[in-house]
Amino acid sequence: MMKTAQITLTINGEKHIEDVPVRMNLADFIRTKIGLTGTHVGCEHGVCGACTLFLDGVTIRSCLTLAVQADGSEITTIEGYETDKNASDLIKNFHTRNALQCGYCTPGMLASSIEYIEQGNPADRELVKQHISGNYCRCTGYQAIVDAICTTIEERQN
């Protein structure tokens, strides 16, 4: 019976081969084994969204996914967003619109925001709110985050 497993995965373009305890979740793996601490952990039961990142191109909760389940996958965390055009425009607008204060929610919030833009969705505040409804922010009151996402989409259209 398997208690540890060897996994091979790509994180932000870099290949890693690691032995992991099978009970370790992906968030803890990325933070403690790989040392990328930009992925945050809040609730560990899927509710707050802080740990949201990309697995094979779609957002997932890294607290609800075991590292062993990510074997063979491609992961992108906030440390890998620099080279992504949607992400860098969003990051700029998060700054100018004051869409973060403590920054705890920001990595997950950006992941959900990037996905919203990548899917070609409109700058519609109601739809944006629905899309980020799974990401808690205890600082900003959300309006500034919705502003930043809508501004990014509008800039794209002009």
Next chain:
Amino acid sequence: MKAPDFSYEKPNSIPGILSLLEKDELECQLLAGGQSLMPMMNFRMATPKTIVDISGVSELSLITDTPKAIEIGAMVRYCELQDSDVIQKFCPLITMVIPHIAHPAIRNRGTIGGSIGLSDPAAELPAVLLALDGKVEVSSNKGIREEPANKFFKGIYETACSSNELITKIILPKALPKQKFGFYEISRRHGDYAMAGVCIAQDQDLTVRVAFFGVAEKALRIASIEKVLSGNSDFSQSIIENAQNAAEDIQFEGDMNAGPEVKKHLAKVVLERALEGIK
């Protein structure tokens, strides 16, 4: 918290999964999308000895269009249901409902088999299965059987699928051109579990099926409401009121969001709104 210690297996065939489930001493629990099981393990509400990851079997991820029915593999994820043209065409109720289940990152992982297998009283898909009068294909080492929806859900987190069995497929009749469907739910926040919700299907011969979720110990059809609504092509205000009165027959159960009296009120509201929006 973190999940307790366990062993992990990822078989690459259905017989491989079934033979593990036969070994009672392993205390296996199936892992599909993990969007309910992982929280339960992190809370230490579930402490399985062995986790059997079923994502390694590609045939469980197929959506198949057969002459009579749409067969959906247990491992098909919510996001795949949402993007499927076959589902949109033949199971439009599913397409209506999916955006209300949780949040995008959870829909990218959660599966139809996990939702049906869990039988959360407030989950949407069990009610969809009941309203569409579908079937659940359940497999074990002893063979394969089909369980009709109205016999499948037994109670809170309790179904007709035993611990030695695997849900392999959800089988739904194909929507016919003149069939109509309705859906409405009330939740505190978009994506939260519903405080009350209802799925409605009206057949070509005007038979109506009504399945509630979030109001009782499990998703359930209400025969007295179905009787009031069946045979009518349109739902006048007086028919809707009669149906709302029949909703009093439900054995309402409170949860941490609302007590039984509030549930009763909300059930009537969602019923009216779903009937008004039926299409």
